[in-house]
Amino acid sequence: MLDPNYVRENLEAVRAAMKARNFPPDALDHFAELDAERRRVNSEADAVNHERNTASKEIGALMQSGKKAEAEEKKAAVTGLKERQAELEKRRDDADAAMRELLSGLPNLPAADVPIGADESANVEVRRWGTPREFGFEVKDHVDLGTNLGILDLERAAKVAGSRFAILNGKGARLERALINFMLDVHTREHGYSETQPPLIVNRDSLFGTGQLPKFEEDLFNLTDERGFSLIPTAEVPVTNYHRDEILDASSLPLKFVAYTPCFRSEAGSYGRDTRGLIRQHQFEKVELVKLCLPEESEKQHEELTANAEKILQLLGLPFRTVVLSTGDMGFSARKTYDIEVWLPSQQTYREISSCSNCGDFQARRMGTRFKRAGGAKPEFVHTLNGSGLAVGRTWIAVLENYQQADGSITIPDVLRPYLTGDTEIR
RNA sequence: GGAGAGGUAGCCUAAUUGGUAAGGCAGUAGUCUUGAAAACUACCGCGGGUGACCGCUUGCAGGUUCGAGUCCUGUCCUCUCCGCCA
The missing domain is CATH 1.10.287.40 (Serine-tRNA synthetase, tRNA binding domain)
Known part of the structure; x- marks a missing residue:
């Protein structure tokens, strides 16, 4: 607001x-x-x-x-x-x-240093990390790899639930779980975030607070329950709303939360886009980073949060680039957003795996989340930030595709091996 | 799901037959002090205003009334007991 x-x-x-x-x-x-x-x-x-x-x-x-x-x-x-x-x-x-x-109904104002442009073609790459691997054989995409290995079953997921759902089996399921634990451990131990497990169902006030409502009702899965419940589209909603209608002490800021949750999105209007595989699902796992901070610190906190998300890809050895979104491509609540895009060999392109936004006081004003400085000053609105750290399903895809071998097996990145009882490959 | 109890400011606790939120603790600033403590003074829920001030605030929303913490209705949340349940 x-x-x-x-x-x-x-x-x-x-x-x-x-x-x-x-x-x-x-x-x-x-x-x-x-x-x-x-x-x-x-x-x-x-x-x-x-x-x-x-x-x-x-x-x-x-x-x-x-x-x-x-x-x-x-x-x-x-x-x-x-x-x-x-x-x-x-x-x-x-x-x-x-x-x-x-x-x-008005979106946030873009920060002064956001490139002006109509759509994603105006996004500006700010850095690139890692070098896409030379394979020397014809690469498969994650659907073929996962299906052949018996760790991904999209056909039966469609039977059990519908399209845009997936079933992970065996080492595929374990890989997903390993990624979640790895990400949570890095963010809590090395980046100083507090782990939190929020409700997966939220009320309409929370959805208004972070900006999903009133304009983006159709993106949500709403429950028929008369209390106006919705499944969370991202942990950003319950975690950012944690301090809704509160006045915090300035000395308690910044607050840094990391939450692993499933996310639910109806993906209305995305028919025909990313229909193959795990890229775009109705339900997906995500580790989310959320910060509440002082207004004068939010730019610095934004850079840090983005770097925290990038760190996961670096540790996993996955090449990526980071782009700053143009005015035409930003989300409703953001004043500035960095997208982190991971290299996908099967598509020969970088695909979004994290979106890190500084929302300024836009959400805080909707939520009524304020803070007080020492000395009896009037309350001010906090700044809120959020970013994926990372989208787990897309990380799963990136690991399979980037670490595939000629025989269709997958080498497990070093940092994940302790989370997979020492396994070095999936075959 | 059934029965009961209860929500007053950061915390704790008051408020005759309805008369316009009292007090304590914590906190902030100051006085005093070599320093600290104690004591004393002011501030000490939110919003607006340079300001004198004004408005709002007893979980939330309505109603009755000139006037509601108090009476009425609805609703949310918390707690206790019973039942059910991972």
């Missing part, structure tokens, strides 16, 4: 930012009048309220000093105020709701 005061004072800049994000800026056409109405009605309602409060106090005083007649007289006078107050309050509530609706 954008700061209404900022929007009021920088209307044209905000309009330009919306345009850069491919977001139709029409919504802003009504901002000025809506804002003025809201502020005017609010102060009127306030004034009438004050009048009524004062009168009621006076009645109370009169009653206590036994002046019943005078009190009755005053009561009659106050009764007339009630109607006027009710009317003003309704107008105020309407204006507030309209303003909230307007603001809650």
